[in-house]
Amino acid sequence: MVEHRHLGNSGLKISEIVYGNWLTHGSQVENDVATRCVHAALDAGITSFDTADVYANTVAESVLGEALEGRPRHELEIFTKVYWPTGSKGPNDSGLSRKHIMESIDGSLRRLRTDYVDLYQAHRYDTETPLEETMQAFADVVRQGKALYIGVSEWTAEQIRAGHALARDLGIQLISSQPQYSMLWRVIEEEVVPTSRELGLSQIVFSPIAQGVLTGKYRPGEPLPEGSRATDTKGGATMIKRFMDDDLLERVQGLRPVADELGLTMAELAVAWVLQNDNVAAALIGASRPEQVEDNVRASGVELPAEVMARIDDVLGDAVVRDPAMTARNAPQQRPS
Template identity: 80%
Template sequence: MVNYRNLGRSGLKITEITYGNWLTHGSQVENETATACVRAALDAGITTFDTADVYANTAAESVLGEALKGERRQSLEIFTKVYWPTGPQGANDSGLSRKHVLESIDGSLQRLQTDYVDLYQAHRFDHGTPLEETMQAFADVVRQGKALYIGVSEWTADQIRAGQELATDLGFRLISNQPQYSMLWRVIEGEVVPTSAELGLSQIVWSPVAQGVLTGKYKPGEPAPAGSRGTDEKGGARMIGRFLEQQETLARVQELRPVADELGLTMAQLAVAWVLQNPNVASAIIGASRPEQVAENVKASGVTIPAELLERIDTVLGDSVVTDPAETAKSSPRR
């Protein structure tokens, strides 16, 4: 079964493996398969589920809500996010304005078929809205009982610090950040992680297997396997393209197989276990297009990777690892 960790400096406990439905539900897989994957997650001991209103233009929330219907609500931790445009994409259909935040939480709750979410997250930093307005809107969402906790996603260290200061003044706290993080993408380590640890936030990391690259199925000089994310024209291929263009990186990933073998893990399990070695990481988000993928990936929970193997991973990947903290700021568009 899956271990639990506290989320930030709060009393909320979440499974260290979170089931997410970013590129799958309402898009890549049929609803019946999506529901089967959610059931597999529950059977494996996962109680934490992450989604966003923008995923499949709200369809992912609806699929997740239907899949979880009938489960004891108090036994689940349901997360969603707000920022990106949904619907007709009018002038106020995106960002973190008071109008968009308060309207979006109501839409998310309706689609998820719940009275509240455990964690409501700012999906990006909004350069077009005063931070004071955004944090006041989140404070009101909490006071209305529509969200129990507030988090952010892909915020820089300075943005997190400013947000936490305002949140504290308004009577609540930011408890999490949701960044991309993997063996190959470590841009949060230099600034975001130390700041988060200081201020009481944990990381809920997405893409721990680097869009599937760290599974080892993408080999240098060979086309992407049929049916893989690298061939998905609905968005998956675009997201993974950055890694697939780097043949040397693909070759170095293949050299990680002996490390996985030594630990008795698959390559995917090694990748998920690796991010969980960071004490500031509360949970790693996994997705699935087949139920058996969930059952396999949860085996990364509770794994300890010895220091010598962590050093060997660093040596193998070398300069293929991206560490520049400036990459985080690039993810929040300036409108």
Template identity: 75%
Template sequence: MIEYRYLGNSGLKITELTYGNWLTHGSQVENDQARACVNAALDVGISSFDTADVYANTAAETVLGEALKGERRESLEIFTKVYWPTGPGGPNDTGLSRKHIIESINGSLRRLQTDYVDLYQAHRYDHETPLEETMLAFADIVRQGKALYIGVSEWTAEQIRAGAALAKELRVPFISNQPQYSMLWRVIEDAVVPASEEAGLSQIVWSPVAQGVLTGKYLPGAPAPAGSRGTDEKGGKGMIARFLDDQELLARVQGLKPIAEELDLTMAQLAIAWVLQNRNVAAAIIGASRPEQVIDNAKASGVSIPAEVMARIDEVLGDKVARDPALTAETSPATRRA
């Protein structure tokens, strides 16, 4: 069964593997298959589910709401996010203005078929809206009981500190950050993680398997396997391109196979277990297009990787690891229309 961890300095426990439906529900995967994946997650003990209003332009929330209908609400932890454009993309259909936040939480609750979400997250930092306006809107949503806790995604260390200061002033439970993090993408380690620890936040990390690269299925010099994310024209191919274009990186990843075998893990399990070794990580988000993937990935829960093996992983990957903290800022558009 999946183990639980506290989220930030709160009393909320979430499953250290969280099921996410980015790039799958409402787009890549048919609804019946999506429901099968959610059921598989529930069967292995996952109770935490992550989505966002922008995924498949709100369709992913609808699919998740249908898949969870009939489950005991108190036994679930449901997360969603706000920032990116939704609907027809009008001038107020994006960002972190009070108008967009209030309208977005109401739409998310309707689609998810619930009275509240456990965690409501700012999907990026909004450079065009005063932070005070954003945090006050979040505070009002918490006080209305529409969200129990608030968090952010891909905020820089400075942004997290500023948000935490306002949250403390407004007495709002600000407890999480959701960044990209994997063996290959460690840009949060030097600045974001220390700032989060100071502020009482922990990480819910996405793409722990580097969009599938760390499964080892992408071989240097070979075309991406048919049906993989590397061939998906709906969005997956663009996200993974930076890894697939680096043949040396792909060769280094193949060097992880003996390590996974020694630990009796698949390469995907090794990658997920690796991010969970970071004490500031509360959960790794896993996605799936087939129920078997959920069942397989669940075996990464509770795995302890010895320090000497962690060091060997570093040796194998070498200088192919991205570490520059400045890369976090590049994920947030300077303007909402970017």
């Protein structure tokens, strides 16, 4: 069964494998399959579920809410996010303004069929809204009982520090960061992780298997597997494009003997790798089939010896992206519409 860890310096415990429905529910897979995946997660001991209002333009939240209906609410930790455009995508339908946050939380709760979310996250940093306005709105959401804790996603270390200071002054808890993190993408290690550790936040990391690349199913010089994320024209192919390099894919194949010697699949090795970082509270996994959930949860509780971690570094070499400036570089410079 899946183990649990504290989220930041709070008393909240979450499953160290979190089920997320980005790019799947409401788009890639039919609702009945999505429901089976959620139920497979529950059966495996996952109690934490992550979504966002923008996923499939709000449909993913509805699918998750329906799939979780009937489960005791106190046994679950439900996370969602706000920032990206939703609905009719009018001038105030994105960002972290007070108006958008207060309207968005109500929509998310309605779709998720719950009175509150355990974690409400700023899906990106809003350069067009004063941070004071954003954090005051989050504080009001918490005081209204609509969210228990606050988190951020893909914020820089400086932005996290500023947000944490305001949250503390307002008497609310900013306890988490949700960045991209994997063996291949380590841009948070130099600045975001040390800052988070100092301030009492921990990471809920997405893409631990690098959009599927670290499963080893993409082989250099070979056609893309049918039905894979790299062939998904609804968004998956765009997200995975940065990893579709023959040299990188060849290095990834070099991880297969490492996984085999440990009795792990390559996906399990990748998920276990991110969980070795003591500032990582959980790894987010997605699934288009229930069996994928069952495969990934086996990474829970796995401890990788130091020599294995060093060997992985040797295999991947300079294919690893480490530049901390990539967080800011990939962030929207203005509110999307």
